[in-house]
Amino acid sequence: MVTSTVNRVDDATDQQTGSATPRDPKGLTRKQRHWRENIAGYGFLTPWLVGFFGLTLVPMLYSLYLSFTRYNLFSPPEWIGFDNYIRMFTEDPNYTQSVKITLIYVLVGTPIKLAAALGVAMLLNYRDRGAGFFRSSFYAPSLIGASVSVAIVWRAMFSTDGPVDNSLSFFGLEIGGWVGNVALVVPMMILLAVWQFGAPMVIFLAGLKQVPRELYEAADMDGAGPVKKFRSITLPMLSSVVFFNLLLELIGAFQVFSSAYIISNGSGGPAGMTNFYTLYLYKRAFSDGQMGYASAMAWTLVIVVAIIAFVLFRTSKMWVHYQGDNR
Amino acid sequence: MTQRGDVWVRDDADQERVPAPRPYWNRKRITTAIWFIAMAALTAIVLYPLVWLIFATFKDNSEFGQNPALLPEDPTFDNYAKVMEGIAGVPLWRFFANSAVIAIAATAGTLISSSMAAYAFARIRFKGVGIFFTAMIGTLLLPFHVVIIPQYILFNNLGMIDTYWPLILPKFLATEAFFVFLMVQFMRGIPREMDEAARVDGAGHVRTFASIMLPLIQPALVTSAIFSFIWTWNDFLAPLMYVTSPEKYPVPIALKLYNDQTSTSDYGATVTASLLGMVPILLFFLVFQRLLIAGVATQGLKG
Numbered sequence: 001m002v003t004s005t006v007n008r009v010d011d012a013t014d015q016q017t018g019s020a021t022p023r024d025p026k027g028l029t030r031k032q033r034h035w036r037e038n039i040a041g042y043g044f045l046t047p048w049l050v051g052f053f054g055l056t057l058v059p060m061l062y063s064l065y066l067s068f069t070r071y072n073l074f075s076p077p078e079w080i081g082f083d084n085y086i087r088m089f090t091e092d093p094n095y096t097q098s099v100k101i102t103l104i105y106v107l108v109g110t111p112i113k114l115a116a117a118l119g120v121a122m123l124l125n126y127r128d129r130g131a132g133f134f135r136s137s138f139y140a141p142s143l144i145g146a147s148v149s150v151a152i153v154w155r156a157m158f159s160t161d162g163p164v165d166n167s168l169s170f171f172g173l174e175i176g177g178w179v180g181n182v183a184l185v186v187p188m189m190i191l192l193a194v195w196q197f198g199a200p201m202v203i204f205l206a207g208l209k210q211v212p213r214e215l216y217e218a219a220d221m222d223g224a225g226p227v228k229k230f231r232s233i234t235l236p237m238l239s240s241v242v243f244f245n246l247l248l249e250l251i252g253a254f255q256v257f258s259s260a261y262i263i264s265n266g267s268g269g270p271a272g273m274t275n276f277y278t279l280y281l282y283k284r285a286f287s288d289g290q291m292g293y294a295s296a297m298a299w300t301l302v303i304v305v306a307i308i309a310f311v312l313f314r315t316s317k318m319w320v321h322y323q324g325d326n327r
Numbered sequence: 328m329t330q331r332g333d334v335w336v337r338d339d340a341d342q343e344r345v346p347a348p349r350p351y352w353n354r355k356r357i358t359t360a361i362w363f364i365a366m367a368a369l370t371a372i373v374l375y376p377l378v379w380l381i382f383a384t385f386k387d388n389s390e391f392g393q394n395p396a397l398l399p400e401d402p403t404f405d406n407y408a409k410v411m412e413g414i415a416g417v418p419l420w421r422f423f424a425n426s427a428v429i430a431i432a433a434t435a436g437t438l439i440s441s442s443m444a445a446y447a448f449a450r451i452r453f454k455g456v457g458i459f460f461t462a463m464i465g466t467l468l469l470p471f472h473v474v475i476i477p478q479y480i481l482f483n484n485l486g487m488i489d490t491y492w493p494l495i496l497p498k499f500l501a502t503e504a505f506f507v508f509l510m511v512q513f514m515r516g517i518p519r520e521m522d523e524a525a526r527v528d529g530a531g532h533v534r535t536f537a538s539i540m541l542p543l544i545q546p547a548l549v550t551s552a553i554f555s556f557i558w559t560w561n562d563f564l565a566p567l568m569y570v571t572s573p574e575k576y577p578v579p580i581a582l583k584l585y586n587d588q589t590s591t592s593d594y595g596a597t598v599t600a601s602l603l604g605m606v607p608i609l610l611f612f613l614v615f616q617r618l619l620i621a622g623v624a625t626q627g628l629k630g
Contacts, residue, residue, distance in 0.1 A: 037451055038454055040533075041452070041454075042447075042453060044447035045448075046443075047439075047444065047499060047501050048441075048443070049459075051500025051501050052462060052463070052466070054481075055474065056466055056474055056502065057462075059473075059477030060473055060477075062477040062480075063473055123362070124366075126362055127362060131366075132617075134366045134370055137374055139619075139620055139623070140373075140612060143557060143608060143612055143619070144561070144609070144612075146561050146563075147563075148604070149582060149601035149605045152582060152585075153380045156383070157376055157379060163375075163379055163396075199623055202620050205624065206625065251470065255472065257564055258564065258579070262582075262583065278472050295476055298470070298472050299473060301472060302473045305468065305470050
């Protein structure tokens, strides 16, 4: 790291010229300067440190403790060991249902969203002139997508005899509303996620601009077709961007909340089909007052996310290629 | 031959390659035309919900569920008139004022605390910088939901329920690691000589930060400010937990009130309030789109 080299340079100067180096106009000794650096460092970091310990680390540990208790905010937490976890996995069909639809949402929605993002980014990359307008248009949903407004619009668009139903009936498909339909409400939520493909698309596009054109020219000379070029040039050169997008989108998808809340009026219905993980967690905590159970759910989520991040980082060595990395 | 005005001038280089007549619609032009058509079609699909929403605000209540067409049969401003009155006895402007107060305070807090933390991470060589930096990166990936219950208990014990403190205070403590990370990245891109020169001249870290670093990272500050404002404006979960009296509701929770009512009656007012709730963000987007997209592209920020 840069820091250590700079420190070493300082040390060397100190040894040559004694305690007050020419670089230090205030005539401080090395020890005094280190002190000053420490004080300044922790001074600047104080707000973050208070936030990190007070609002993140200690709450996390407290939540871990609560996950082994029964607690309703009013009477003191009662230690019940692994009961919450055992109940979650063995006795709570709502939990199983919630995990199931969340996994479907994450595992189906994220690849589709990223594929759409990459596909449109490649189309946009075909031309520079005129692409800016389209890029902005495609990005707009990402900015507003998490808002309550959009969830309300989505619900209206997919409701009975709404515009989506109407255009599908043009093709002879009679749906009769997606929101109340047990089979279609998850696909509808996935469509809402895919609609927000703009943010990963912008990141893909930035990655595509970095791919040297000579690679494609060389491939053209060798007579490589578009599929071959995509698999042997585009994907490997984009792998670090794919990795980044995949990590963020997977973690983000697990935490879908406001759209599910608004579309189901906070109920998670119909038949628990929008009872996504964090919505169920929220209901358990704040509607049912089961803080211990909800904390156990939260920690399970943290562990799952940590495993996903760990696996992605570990396997990334096999498929992520960093430019200029010749190891 | 080359054409200059109306006169054909003969030049030697032309002798061999007599220009073949090229049709206007050559291969390249056709591909470009197809590209534009495809992009325009995709734009139409992607923006359709927004366009639909805009037209829907002019539909009469009776048209919802009856007229799925884009255009209203009988355009009316009734929805706007009704929505201005507000809901639950609170006028509409109040929700916007509440949201603005929260978003502006949160943005100020984020800028101050994140730039300070970023300066410490990027420029000060103190003991423990490495481990805290790693911790900061870790919080980028941490699901927020693991801390909401203890935070709720904490703010409850501090008597801060139904105030804006739980929404604003965390921002002054740099809890949104994205912004710290963005600013660290930006500062690392600034040549060290710029601020080291000031240090040699005897300026302390405070002065170096305030008069050298802050002006240099202005683009990162602007990008952070816009994103912070938009995210706070959109935030639903935190005010849902902490703000309980209707006159203190920010826009998203007010929209929830409308939404809860739709099952019974007023679709027109609901969609109209939804559109109005988006207007500040759409304005930000129209004005700052290049900056926002550059921010996403370089830092991988989410929308």
